Amino acid sequence: MKTESKANESAAxxxxxxxxxxxxxVQGLRFGVxxxxxxxxxxxxxxxxxxxRLPAGPDExxxxx
Numbered sequence: 001m002k003t004e005s006k007a008n009e010s011a012a013x014x015x016x017x018x019x020x021x022x023x024x025x026v027q028g029l030r031f032g033v034x035x036x037x038x039x040x041x042x043x044x045x046x047x048x049x050x051x052x053r054l055p056a057g058p059d060e061x062x063x064x065x
Contacts, residue, residue, distance in 0.1 A: 018043040 018036075025034045025048045037045035 016043075018046065021046055 022034065022036070025046055029048065029050060031053055032048065032050040035047045035049075036043050037047070
């Protein structure tokens with residue numbers, strides 16, 4: 001599979017810079033959103049929103065009811 005991606009990359013030329021930035025934004029993200037902003041068919045902005053999920057403790061369950 002690695003050889004297929006290398007073959008595709010060489011046939012299409014080097015990948016755009018925004019793809020490397022996108023990979024960096026996604027790497028290590030557990031919960032969240034990565035959003036691309038496109039103007040005139042070109043990626044102009046990349047936003048990352050990360051959520052921190054806290055485990056529900058036993059006290060939270062008893063208060064909800």
